[in-house]
Amino acid sequence: MTAPETDPTTTETDPEALRNRALASLTAARDRTTLLTTCVDEPDLTAQHSPLMSPLVWDLAHIGNQEELWLLRTVGGREAMRPEIDGLYDAFEHPRAERPRLPLLPPEEARRYAAEVRGRVTDLLEDADFHGTRLTESGFAFGMIAQHEQQHDETMLITHQLRKGPAVLTAPDPEPVQAFTGPAEVLVPGGPFTMGTSDEPWALDNERPAHPREVEPFWIDTTPVTNAAYQAFIEDGGYDTERWWAPEGWAHVRQHAVDAPLFWRREGGQWLRRRFGITEPVPPDEPVLHVSWYEADAYARWAGRRLPTETEWEKAARFDPATGRSRRYPWGDTDPAPDQANLGQRHLGPAPAGSYPAGESPLGVRQLIGDVWEWTASDFLPYPGFRAFPYKEYSEVFFGPEYKVLRGGSFAVDAVACRGTFRNWDYPIRRQIFCGFRTARSEAV
Numbered sequence: 001m002t003a004p005e006t007d008p009t010t011t012e013t014d015p016e017a018l019r020n021r022a023l024a025s026l027t028a029a030r031d032r033t034t035l036l037t038t039c040v041d042e043p044d045l046t047a048q049h050s051p052l053m054s055p056l057v058w059d060l061a062h063i064g065n066q067e068e069l070w071l072l073r074t075v076g077g078r079e080a081m082r083p084e085i086d087g088l089y090d091a092f093e094h095p096r097a098e099r100p101r102l103p104l105l106p107p108e109e110a111r112r113y114a115a116e117v118r119g120r121v122t123d124l125l126e127d128a129d130f131h132g133t134r135l136t137e138s139g140f141a142f143g144m145i146a147q148h149e150q151q152h153d154e155t156m157l158i159t160h161q162l163r164k165g166p167a168v169l170t171a172p173d174p175e176p177v178q179a180f181t182g183p184a185e186v187l188v189p190g191g192p193f194t195m196g197t198s199d200e201p202w203a204l205d206n207e208r209p210a211h212p213r214e215v216e217p218f219w220i221d222t223t224p225v226t227n228a229a230y231q232a233f234i235e236d237g238g239y240d241t242e243r244w245w246a247p248e249g250w251a252h253v254r255q256h257a258v259d260a261p262l263f264w265r266r267e268g269g270q271w272l273r274r275r276f277g278i279t280e281p282v283p284p285d286e287p288v289l290h291v292s293w294y295e296a297d298a299y300a301r302w303a304g305r306r307l308p309t310e311t312e313w314e315k316a317a318r319f320d321p322a323t324g325r326s327r328r329y330p331w332g333d334t335d336p337a338p339d340q341a342n343l344g345q346r347h348l349g350p351a352p353a354g355s356y357p358a359g360e361s362p363l364g365v366r367q368l369i370g371d372v373w374e375w376t377a378s379d380f381l382p383y384p385g386f387r388a389f390p391y392k393e394y395s396e397v398f399f400g401p402e403y404k405v406l407r408g409g410s411f412a413v414d415a416v417a418c419r420g421t422f423r424n425w426d427y428p429i430r431r432q433i434f435c436g437f438r439t440a441r442s443e444a445v
């Protein structure tokens, strides 16, 4: 094993540049929040579209409340603006199913509150000190809050997908591409690499610290598994064949009569899907979306393969065999550009498998960042040397075997909340999230 090397980062120390980055990230998040909460009317904002989700108006005021709590009160030392609402917007105090019955701020008041918080945060940023504490260093707290808002924007986009009724969101589809004709899989060499990060300024606690990991050589799919490939699993009786399934997965699909990805239905011999209020044929070349970990795991077994571990996924995404170094992103150390990854809700779905050649990893693996969150085989666990920061409820309370790790972000994730080291987690039965997968196999198999 080699010692962890120093991560390449774009560490910025100039306060003016940090201020600009913080403000631009917060503004981009608010623009997206505004888009997602103004395209529906008041009854839609206060309705609960699924017991899995909050009413949109809860997310809106929660975004403002977390921003007030961390930036104005904790960093800025200001008094609480509305202490009586803190409990309503504490995600741990009230599970999602309960939130519609709370005396939430009505939409106009929630908007005003979030805007007032933002106005004060903008003032605070004017003479913010980016040194001194771990929370303020490199503008971390501002970056954390911009990521938090973008994560809720993704959550709100999931609510939009679950919402019944006509389409209210529009975005151009990704540019059509020629069918991908490259190799179906690539070999990732065994040996050590550096996983996680110690130096990325806005990385969250669960991505830290950088540490050495050893993997055996393995093969990984060049692109995420497509709808066409997944349909072959369905046509082959995949959902009716117990041996492909983990026992809990088999029990789950039997009990809930699951026989296709969420939002799919079959009509006249054709698979259709509902996407943000529009019903359309399932496009064969797109990465499959809205499958649970159990479905991904069963597909992989049917295909004679397996899900990659989280460590394997990160090595495929970040390891550069020419230098032995781990990159920030598959393509290098620069922030994502539009020709490298499908991020930030520019589109309302993934791009065809094989898109974004400019975003491929040194080993030639594509679409690791953006498009679809990718289920991995791994449970969500802390890295060696993990320290909860700035609060236990960000990650630590979720560590354990009940959650599986997802990697790489989706079309609904903004670049500020997506890195080669970024870790997401969810229950293995979840399907409403923008999740897909790719498969792997050990070299000797």
Ligand SMILES: [Fe+2]
Residues within 6 Å of the ligand: 062, 066, 091, 148, 152
């Ligand atoms: Fe939150």
